[in-house]
Amino acid sequence: MFVAGGDAERFPFHSEVGVVNWEVSTMQVRKQFPFAVFEPTWQQHWIENSTFRAANPGEPGSEKPKYYALDMFPYPSGAGLHVGHPEGWIATDITSRCRRMRGFNVLHPMGWDAFGLPAEQYAVQTGTHPRDTTEKNIATFRRQIQALGFSYDWSREINTTDPAYYKWTQWIFIQLYKKGLAYVSHAPVWYCPALGTVLANEEVLPTLEGPRSERGNHPVERRPLRQWMLKITAYAERLLADLDQLDWPESLKEMQRNWIGRSEGAEVQFKVASSEVAADGSSAGIADTITVFTTRPDTLFGATYMVLSPEHPFVEKITTSEQRDAVQKYKAEVANKSDLERTDLAKSKSGVFTGAYAINPVNSEKIPIWIADYVLMGYGTGAIMAVPAHDERDHEFAIKYNLPIIEVVESLHSAAGLREADSAPFTGEGHAINSGFLDGLPTAEAKAKMIDWLEEKKLGTRRIQYKLRDWLFSRQRYWGEPFPVIWNGDQHDVISENDLPLTLPELTDYQPSPEGNAPLAKAKDWLKLPDGRIRETNTMPQWAGSCWYYLRYCDPKNEHALIDPAVEKYWMGEKGVDLYIGGAEHAVLHLLYARFWHKVLFDIGVVSTSEPFHKLVNQGMILGEDNRKMSKSWGNVINPDDVVTEYGADSLRLFEMFLGPLEQMKPWSTTGIEGVYRFLGRIWRLVMEENQEGEWLFAPAKVTDAAPSLELLRGLHAGIRKVTEDIEKLQFNTAISALMVLVNDLTKEPVRPRAAIETLLLLLAPFAPHMAEELWHQLGHDKTLAYEPWPQADPKYLVQSESEIVFQVNGKVRGHVTVAAGSSKEVIEAAARALPAFAEWTAGKTIRKVIVVPDKLINFVVG
RNA sequence: GCCGGUGUGGUGAAAUGGCAGACACGACAGACUCAAAAUCUGUUAUACGCAAGUAUGUGGGGGUUCAAGUCCCUCCACCGGCACCA
Numbered sequence: 034m035f036v037a038g039g040d041a042e043r044f045p046f047h048s049e050v051g052v053v054n055w056e057v058s059t060m061q062v063r064k065q066f067p068f069a070v071f072e073p074t075w076q077q078h079w080i081e082n083s084t085f086r087a088a089n090p091g092e093p094g095s096e097k098p099k100y101y102a103l104d105m106f107p108y109p110s111g112a113g114l115h116v117g118h119p120e121g122w123i124a125t126d127i128t129s130r131c132r133r134m135r136g137f138n139v140l141h142p143m144g145w146d147a148f149g150l151p152a153e154q155y156a157v158q159t160g161t162h163p164r165d166t167t168e169k170n171i172a173t174f175r176r177q178i179q180a181l182g183f184s185y186d187w188s189r190e191i192n193t194t195d196p197a198y199y200k201w202t203q204w205i206f207i208q209l210y211k212k213g214l215a216y217v218s219h220a221p222v223w224y225c226p227a228l229g230t231v232l233a234n235e236e237v238l239p240t241l242e243g244p245r246s247e248r249g250n251h252p253v254e255r256r257p258l259r260q261w262m263l264k265i266t267a268y269a270e271r272l273l274a275d276l277d278q279l280d281w282p283e284s285l286k287e288m289q290r291n292w293i294g295r296s297e298g299a300e301v302q303f304k305v306a307s308s309e310v311a312a313d314g315s316s317a318g319i320a321d322t323i324t325v326f327t328t329r330p331d332t333l334f335g336a337t338y339m340v341l342s343p344e345h346p347f348v349e350k351i352t353t354s355e356q357r358d359a360v361q362k363y364k365a366e367v368a369n370k371s372d373l374e375r376t377d378l379a380k381s382k383s384g385v386f387t388g389a390y391a392i393n394p395v396n397s398e399k400i401p402i403w404i405a406d407y408v409l410m411g412y413g414t415g416a417i418m419a420v421p422a423h424d425e426r427d428h429e430f431a432i433k434y435n436l437p438i439i440e441v442v443e444s445l446h447s448a449a450g451l452r453e454a455d456s457a458p459f460t461g462e463g464h465a466i467n468s469g470f471l472d473g474l475p476t477a478e479a480k481a482k483m484i485d486w487l488e489e490k491k492l493g494t495r496r497i498q499y500k501l502r503d504w505l506f507s508r509q510r511y512w513g514e515p516f517p518v519i520w521n522g523d524q525h526d527v528i529s530e531n532d533l534p535l536t537l538p539e540l541t542d543y544q545p546s547p548e549g550n551a552p553l554a555k556a557k558d559w560l561k562l563p564d565g566r567i568r569e570t571n572t573m574p575q576w577a578g579s580c581w582y583y584l585r586y587c588d589p590k591n592e593h594a595l596i597d598p599a600v601e602k603y604w605m606g607e608k609g610v611d612l613y614i615g616g617a618e619h620a621v622l623h624l625l626y627a628r629f630w631h632k633v634l635f636d637i638g639v640v641s642t643s644e645p646f647h648k649l650v651n652q653g654m655i656l657g658e659d660n661r662k663m664s665k666s667w668g669n670v671i672n673p674d675d676v677v678t679e680y681g682a683d684s685l686r687l688f689e690m691f692l693g694p695l696e697q698m699k700p701w702s703t704t705g706i707e708g709v710y711r712f713l714g715r716i717w718r719l720v721m722e723e724n725q726e727g728e729w730l731f732a733p734a735k736v737t738d739a740a741p742s743l744e745l746l747r748g749l750h751a752g753i754r755k756v757t758e759d760i761e762k763l764q765f766n767t768a769i770s771a772l773m774v775l776v777n778d779l780t781k782e783p784v785r786p787r788a789a790i791e792t793l794l795l796l797l798a799p800f801a802p803h804m805a806e807e808l809w810h811q812l813g814h815d816k817t818l819a820y821e822p823w824p825q826a827d828p829k830y831l832v833q834s835e836s837e838i839v840f841q842v843n844g845k846v847r848g849h850v851t852v853a854a855g856s857s858k859e860v861i862e863a864a865a866r867a868l869p870a871f872a873e874w875t876a877g878k879t880i881r882k883v884i885v886v887p888d889k890l891i892n893f894v895v896g
Numbered sequence: 897g898c899c900g901g902u903g904u905g906g907u908g909a910a911a912u913g914g915c916a917g918a919c920a921c922g923a924c925a926g927a928c929u930c931a932a933a934a935u936c937u938g939u940u941a942u943a944c945g946c947a948a949g950u951a952u953g954u955g956g957g958g959g960u961u962c963a964a965g966u967c968c969c970u971c972c973a974c975c976g977g978c979a980c981c982a
Contacts, residue, residue: 065934284900284976291899291978298982327982340982382980405980412981419982425897426980500981617976691920693909697902698975705908708920714935767910770919777919780936839915844963846915884962890914894962 065714066721067729068681071807076182078806084819085133085184087140089588090603097138101604102129103583103646105615105623106144106191108575109170110151114177115663116671116689116701121614121652123686124695124763126183128612130799131760133184134823140604141184142586144191145171149575150228150248153512156543163512163543167194177674181682182802184819189589193578194512198585200534201595202577203517205630207527208637210518214264215506217525222260222505227251229545231258233505233574236622258549261507261516261571265629269293269499271643272628280648282696288620294500298328299484301418301493303339303391305351306399323347323391323402326413326498329420330487331479333395334468335441336418337431339402340384342410343367351402353388360385360404367406382407382430393418394492395483396469405430413498421458428458441468442476504626506574509551511543513572521566535568579623580630583610583645601640608647614695617651624649650763653698655689660700671701683801684710690765690800709769713804715776716797719785720808731811734784741786743830748778749789750830756796757826765800772797787812792824839890840865842874850891858885865891 079085088094102125107118122143129141145167152163152170171192178185191198209215223232225246236247244253265272273293276286305321323339341348343364352360363385384405391402407426408417421431422440431438444463462476470486471479487493507516515535517528528535538559543552553570554560560567581595587604588596624646631645656662657669664670676685687709693699722732741749752775759768775793779785791812798805798818809818833854838861840848848870852861862883865871875895882894 282900287900288977294978294981296981325982329982407980407982409981417982424982426982429980498981620977691908697909699908702908702921704921708908711935712920718935766908767919770910773919837915841914841963844914844961849915882962884914886914890963892914892962 065710066681066717066804068683068803069678072180072182072677072682072803075803075806076179078817079182079184079819080179080187082817083188084817085139085141085186086188087142087186088138090599094138095603097136099140099604099606100129100132100137101140101583101610101612102126102132103141103586103610103613104143105613105619106146106579106582107174108146108149108151109167109174111155111166111170113173114673116673116676116685117655117663119178119181119673119685120655120689120695121616121650122178122183123181123689124650124652124765125612125614126686127690127760127765127799128763130184130802130819131757131823133819134795134798134821136822139184140189140586141186142189142191142589143178143183143185143187144189144582144586145174145193146575146579146582147171147192147194148513148578150510150512153510153543156511160541162539164194180677181673181686184802189586191582191585191589193582196534196536197592199514199578201585202514202573202581203533203535204530204595205581205634206514206573206577207517207530207533209263209633210527212633212637214267214633216262216264218260218262218503219257220260221255221257223253224256224258224549225251225253226547229547229549230509231256231260231505231507231549256549260505261518261569263504263506263629265504265626266499266501268629268632269295269501270497271632272501272625275628275632275644279644279646281646282617282649282651285617285620285624285649285651289625292501292621292625296328296498296500298326298496298498299330299480299487299493300324300326300414300496301330301333301394301487303394303418305347305402306390306392321347321350323416324414325416325418326496327418327420328498329423329476329480330483330493331465331468331471331474331476332420332423332441333393333418333483334465334471335420335422335439336393336400337398337421337437337439338400338419339391340405340408340417340419340427340430341387341402342408342415343404343406344410345404345415347416348387348404351387351389356386356388360387363404370406382426382433384430384434386434394487394490401436403430403434411502412500423458423460425458425460439467441466504629506577507571508574509545509549509570510572511537511540511552513574514577515553515572516569518569519562519566520569525569576623576626580627581634583613583627584634584640595639605640605642605645607642609642609644610646611648613646613649614652615649616654620651650696652695653693655692656698656700658701658703663701676706680706680710681713681803683713683804687713687769687800691769693766695763695765712773712776713801715780716793716804717808719776719779719793720790720811736787736790736812737784738787741789745778745782745786745789746830748775749792750826753792753796753824754826754831757823760799769800772800794818795821795824836888838865838888840868840870841890841892843894844892847874854888856887858887861885861887861891865893 104122104125125141129139133139147167152166155161155166156163193199193202206215223237223244225232228246228249228251232246232253237244237253238247245251246253273290273295276289279286301324303323303325305323323341325339348360348364382405384403387402387404389402390399392398393400407430408415419427419430420441421427421436421438423442428438430436442459442463443466444459444461464476465471465474465479468479471482474482484493484495488495515537517533517535518525519528538553538556540552540556542555545552551570551572553572560570562568584596584601584605588600591597627645631640632643634640635643654662657667657671659667659669661667661669673685684706688706691709692705720732720735721729722735723729752771755771756768759765759771779789779793794805794809795818806818835851836854836856838850838852839846840850848868850864850868852864862885875893878895880893880895884892884894
């Protein structure tokens, strides 16, 4: 899922050898601490000792409370990482390391979302099997990620292209199929000739050049093709309602709400009066019924015409002979229009009269039926009742074609009659006028009463409508999960769960056919079963594997089930994933799809919660130093490997977190990273010194076993509290600044108390784990600090014995006065009145009011 | 157009309605050095002032409050999302 946008393949990270020779040699002289030695050493130590292995139920360690910190797993592209990728991963790693020290059993895994188009396109060009490309890229990504010192449990690494993994992706599809949530459709779908595949609505973006593929920005077009659909619309209500219980950014929840697009309203049935009969004045001769959806049933008295989508099946049936040519011509025009033209808001409305009339059920008025492309076949019933007085689109259309406008809602504020006929329509709520039995009712009541009336007369019904469409789930590609489906003529069925996984056949030619046949159709032996039936040749979209990967981490090796129920209860119980951090670009795709699958799995008893991700945070994008999005074309991409070589992984981790609030977009800064690098150097030199040969050695003379001073202890415990609270709130930038304050205090001491240094290292460990481990080791500890108890702030060092009170006159600071902490208002006022500044600023004035905030300030209001 | 977010020094940014600018970057000055780098120390919102100090200052305007970056109204700019969804 998580492709670094559009970047072309390139050879992974060879720093330009030779070009920067001079720089490199001087840089090596300048290294403030030997990170290049101890960082790889500790990374190896953690892996060899399985330091971060999380305990599953039944294993020692599982008696602890669990914490599940999840990263969005990457698509391993050929371009390798850039510094934006690890931002969220660093954040969850800090949280994970801190939680471990606080006694939690932490699940913090990483894996690969490795199906996808780039490897397949590379295969089309070079014939290299996507599996080989994928393996190579994964090796690169793994090496880069491990160089950053993340505390992943690598025994749980997963890969969506592994048959042992996608066996269960296929298994979930079978469950969807059996529940009737997977079906075949022949409706027109978005097809991308350049990519040789169909795309989901969500993967198509409207652009100035017309609709384009989200990936690669290629033109796309509508084609009627046989496709697999998933009935996500069946879950629309639950997907919407359950958002309320999630601790997600409000903006993201709002995006999902808008995407689901729930509207309450009514369906109303209009009888069609044939125009032939109408021509001779008779109102008999009912031909048919057209159903419309409206959110404003209260305006039914104002419906002066009706509009069908040009694709509406009734159009042929109702069009009169006189209008047939015009209607045919208009339909042809619309069909030839690009979707850009059709959805361009700037263009004026167009449409054609069908010659037919409908009867407004509420007043038996005959109203003309038009077709117009501003009514979409894909929403509601593909037909509307037009109320030009109270809808902007209907109003514009009515003005253009000179259709009647009847006002039926009066604004509560403006008097009736002031509105000119061609001014903007009133679309708000008010009370009903010109509406018979609704007159005088406020909009909400009028809606309810009209619906009751329609239901009673069997002319309509209450209806909830969603914008959400079903999920187009098939792709004409090779490098994806094959569908576990077999066709017998027009009949389809799923294969037995016992025959999973259905693996991909080997191919030599990965090119899709121009007419939209999938590459798998070329695997003749695979395609045809002995009994003559054939396999489905489509594959699943890349979203499939990422829909449920967080479950597989819990039980990655289980051959008998997607996840063991006891394991599921332990890791996913109550709140599911405790913390999920990733980019906002997945707001409606991955996060909606995954929620949908999770609810299906909940319904069939595989998982025990209805929502997968309890708390979700979007990290902000890291921009280039020029404040532009990092991209090869701007030449502003920063490669983490270069940063690690120059400053070390700890510096990179610390800097990305120090840059600013996690959620905010922020530019990279090369000088900024030197700041945190120097900070780490200062910590290093608190206990280490360099000898004549340039070797760093532990300096016992710098460390004392004597107790820290009271002042130092106060600073230390204030620091403990601040760092602990800030990590909990994911405010890593201020946590780091608290660490800096602490280090500045310690630097000033000629000899540092060991206890204070050790506390500092424990607080530092989540942020800069390599240095913390190394110095912890230098101080004589022989075990990793990853499970040392997290320092506790002692309240007795947090209370101050004295408070400095701000002295204000009329809200302006005029001095300070120190009193004993907890002093009464009277004591503070007396102390303030004793200040020389008091006489100076209140001389000749009357004191009208005195405001005292204990331990904070005193304000004299004078005049 | 609608929805959401952001706006604070030269820069990245701090700030339960209670001393705006913590912590860093950069800049300037000093120490160390033959010299430089690194390191250490100090200064650094703006204006006036030798200084003590005074005034001004959190996108613009208005309001609530003893007190507003913070709360309310309104406008502007930028970023993200949606966009003929009836």
